[in-house]
Amino acid sequence: MSILIAGGGIGGLITALELHQKGFDVRVFEAVDEIRPLGVGINVLPHAVRVLAAHDLLGKLADTAITTGELAYFNRHGQEIWKEPRGVGAGYNFPQFSIHRGDLQMILLHEAERILGKDRIRKGRKLIRFEETATGRARAFFTDPRGENPETIEADLLIAADGIHSVARAQMYPNEGPPIWNGRVLWRAVSKNQKPYLSGRTMIMAGHQDQKFVCYPISREAEKRGVSDINWIAELSFDPSKGWRREDYNRAGVLADFAPRFASWKFDWLDVPGLIESSEQIWEYPLVDRNPVDRWTFGPVTLLGDSAHPMYPIGSNGASQGILDAECLANSIEKHGETHAALAAYEAERRPPTSAIVLANRQNGPEQVMQMAEERAPDGFRHVEDVISRQELEDIANRYKQLAGFTKQHVNKVA
Helix, strand or coil: CCEEEECCCHHHHHHHHHHHHCCCCEEEEECCCCCCCCCCEEEECHHHHHHHHCCCCHHHHHHHCEECCEEEEECCCCCEEEEEECHHHHCCCCCCEEEEHHHHHHHHHHHHHHHHCHHHEEECCEEEEEEECCCCCEEEEEECCCCCCCEEEEECEEEECCCCCCHHHHHHCCCCCCCEEEEEEEEEEEEEEECCCCCCCEEEEEEECCEEEEEEECCHHHHHCCCEEEEEEEEEECCHHHCCCCCCCCCECCHHHCHHHHCCCECCCCEHHHHHHCCCCEEEEEEEECCCCCCCCECCEEECHHHCCCCCCCCCCHHHHHHHHHHHHHHHHHHHCCCHHHHHHHHHHHHHHHHHHHHHHHCCHHHHHHHHHHHHCCCCCCCHHHCCCHHHHHHHHHHHHHHHCCCHHHHHHHC
16 A cells, blocks of 8 residues: 655655654655755744644754744834734744745655655656556656656555646646736845844734735744844736746846835835845746636545645745645545545545635735725824724734634644
């Protein structure tokens, strides 16, 4: 009995650890020849940290990441709209971590290689298609990244954790087309050795839906030296009918495309243009997602993480939802065995809530408070309560936590 995972990203690796922990024979097939710590910062919310903690990874995460202290929203004038504590400071049993995506992936990779064995993490093996055998097993076809050295492997189940450009999803939905661009473009970078701002552990979002700036520190090592390595995202909206360059996670950003729009964003607590100009390398990402689909599971094959529910990075839920997928899938296989029924049960539990998050994020999720402030007080305000009541702010924050499954009551009860 065996399980294949296509994709050695965050979702694929934590799925491998979850399944191995429950006694299943699992192998990971990753398309690239070498897994490197690429990307920029992400947040891992308490409900996902709970899953990682079950693999004794809490210490490694805390040694690498910043334990997020609070989340704060501001208008484009730098005035505070809403602030709330996060993680343990908010009463959760687990912290929220702000971490470089590559650091998290390497922590998971090293743990998977240690626990499963390096031979169970096959690199340079790209999934090109799959089929169901006459006996209901999965037959997966792989090549190297250049399309050479074909290999065919059978297993009881195939888990496709192969990202937003999933080959498995494209086979399931051949007419779906490319990811959907909504007219927004992100420029992302990490500015190192910066002066800490606010508490030194604050995640901030400023602006509104057409012009936004997000930043948060991500390095515990830098914090120990009294400075901050700050991950930042500058976001602008454009006319979607005019198109944009296809999303590519390795495309360098150009300052002239966005920096002039943020030139006046010098707040008394953060110099946004200074932060932008201090970065060594900037990456450009058109903001894309996909429509929710009616099925993830076709016989012995199912989708997981970004292949199943690619979403906008709003509410810090992308990586966290993939980690929750992994836990649910492993529990379902433990209950039902390596069967089609196990995959169907996993999908029944995870597809509805993640589809709802995809759609909520298109409406700005909890970040809608910034748009409300922009619409009601474009020139700023003396007191935010004159513009948005505290009850409105609390209701928006609580509704999104409920939707995304990370209310304090739910996370602490599960733990």
